[in-house]
Amino acid sequence: TQLLEQSPQFLSIQEGENLTVYCNSSSVFSSLQWYRQEPGEGPVLLVTVVTGGEVKKLKRLTFQFGDARKDSSLHITAAQPGDTGLYLCAGPSGNQFYFGTGTSLTVIP
């Protein structure tokens, strides 16, 4: 079983602060995906990282894939209330996808 551990599990910050969410595994993945999910809705894909060491930016969000392709991070700059949600990382293995334990982010106005 390829486990993906996310930290922190819960995060509550003030608007304008920066934060980093981590996704770690003991297994190598060909790629990792990050999703954001709002209550009562399905997860929405934010980004896929494929190459070890890759950095992708999506407005105020910066995603990095570890050199060994076992971990990834999501950094949010100047968080906004609209960033509130559950952040999930996921990695493919054959026909399956393994999901992280999730990070619940609350940005307080």
Place this chain on the structure above:
Amino acid sequence: SQTIHQWPATLVQPVGSPLSLECTVEGTSNPNLYWYRQAAGRGLQLLFYSVGIGQISSEVPQNLSASRPQDRQFILSSKKLLLSDSGFYLCAWSSGTADTQYFGPGTRLTVL
């Protein structure tokens, strides 16, 4: 473009009643299809996945079953619901060669 539909959006059922949740995908052919269950605010538990019509793989022994009668249709069923079947059910698809999944809007199931 591809779209994925799930229905119903919410469902309240008594213990012991049957269940049928449906998922359909548009705009793609021969997708891999998945059913997940999610506890409140937590990660996703894979229940079933399918790589083709009539091909179902089950990940967790449970009170549920899945079927894929058509290429882009995936159904989650139960003959008799248990209280523990309550949860948020998500359907997803991926291309057979891609490394990304796309999710439907989900079904909130409450068993009373």
